Amino acid sequence: MEQNINTIIIGLNLDQADFNYSMEELEQLTTANHLKTVGKVTQKLPHPEAATYFGKGKVEEVAQLVVTTNASTIIANDELSPSQIRNLEKATNATVMDRTGLILEIFATRAHTREAKLQVELAKLKYQLPRLRTGASQHLDQQSAGGGLANRGTGETKLELNRRTIEHQINHVRHELKESEQSHATQRKRRAESHLKTVALVGYTNAGKSTIMNQLVQRFGENEDKQVFVKNMLFATLDTSVRKLELPGHRSCLLSDTVGFVSKLPHQLVAAFQSTLSEAAQADLLLQVVDYSDPNQALMMETTNATLQEIGVPELPMITVFNKADLAGTAYPIRTGHEIIISAKDEHSIDLLVETITTQLFADEVVKSFTIPFADGAVVESLNRQFAVQQTDYTEAGTVLTVRLPQAAVGRYQKYLTSN
Secondary structure: OOOOOEEEEEEEEOOOOOHHHHHHHHHHHHHHOOOEEEEEEEEEOOOOEOOOEOOHHHHHHHHHHHHHHOOOEEEEOOOOOHHHHHHHHHHHOOEEEEHHHHHHHHHHHHOOOHHHHHHHHHHHHHHHHHHOOOOHHHHHHHHOOOOHHHHHHHHHHHHHHHHHHHHHHHHHHHHHHHHHHHHHHHHHHHHHHHOOEEEEEEEEOOOOHHHHHHHHHHHHEOOOOOOOOOOOOOOOOOOOEEEEEEEOOOEEEEEEEOOOEOOOOOHHHHHHOHHHHHHHHOOOEEEEEEEOOOOOHHHHHHHHHHHHHHOOOOOOOEEEEEEOHHHHOOOOOEEEOOEEEOOOOOHHHHHHHHHHHHHHHOOOEEEEEEEEOHHHHHHHHHHHHHOEEEEEEEEOOEEEEEEEEEHHHHHHHHHHEOOO
16 A cells, blocks of 8 residues: 555653654554654643643644645544544644554554454444544534534434444444453363463564564474464554464474554553453463564563553563564574574574473473373373373383373373383
């Protein structure tokens, strides 16, 4: 899609340390929504103006810039009230959108699965509900011939009708999502019963999570063709992908790629994507992917950690993966404790990453010997399929397997344990 809509981005500096970075990110979000940034206006104030967000002089400056740049859209770096949007549109003769609305639009165009579309729809409806008055009076005036009390009554009736309609849609979408969440819960229960370890990629959008996933799937996936979409753009993909990996040493795990985070991620979206992000909450190990070449990496990590807390992810084991070391001009791959510096496109980096994952993920493994009667051949098949069988012997009592498996799985085969 061509970037043919001229857009001005505006932001208030309320003495925030990360203000400049936040504005840079807003411009990237604008580009991600196929809009062309032709101007930027900022102002330092102790608090936003209740009526117009900016002060009067700055509003006039924005209005003039709209004319000189032929801009048709203004995007604010903060969430605006309905009256602020209405007043800014009246003063500038341009369409005004806030950061939350922009992110919602991006998510709406990037969602592909039915669940992701429902989640975005829920977030948009919750965002629209308190903003029904924005533009409502103008819309109603166009439909009515008169004014005065009769017209105002008609307007209120229409407003209440719109509100009830949106509330009904919210309930309907929530019901559909609940069915999807139940399906996810069933899948997670089956994974738990199989004792298959799970790893979740988390982190800032465009940090390289999907690239890492594709590299791992290509090397260790059951089906190397099941690649996920990758593009150098914020929120290139929203849909959570889960792939099974066959790691060295006859070890298996599930790897999930979750939606990326961003500063000031709308609460509506965090809530809507709760079930999708639960892949991270249920994981045995988190891989927090960080763009090592970005000077704002510390802020990105703060945002990721804050979002994980907001969605209720417990204190899980985590490996911090500093990616894009090739762009940072630093040595790689390097591992120090639970941190690793890599380039996702480097084969040796992926080797070290897999070694790090394996060491952390299977730290609870034990080696046990099981004697299985020949009549219970299905048990032998189950152990061979799920775990690393190190040795197989045959005796009069049955098949003797020496198996490396998680301690939690030993109980399932307790009656076959060989006495020492």
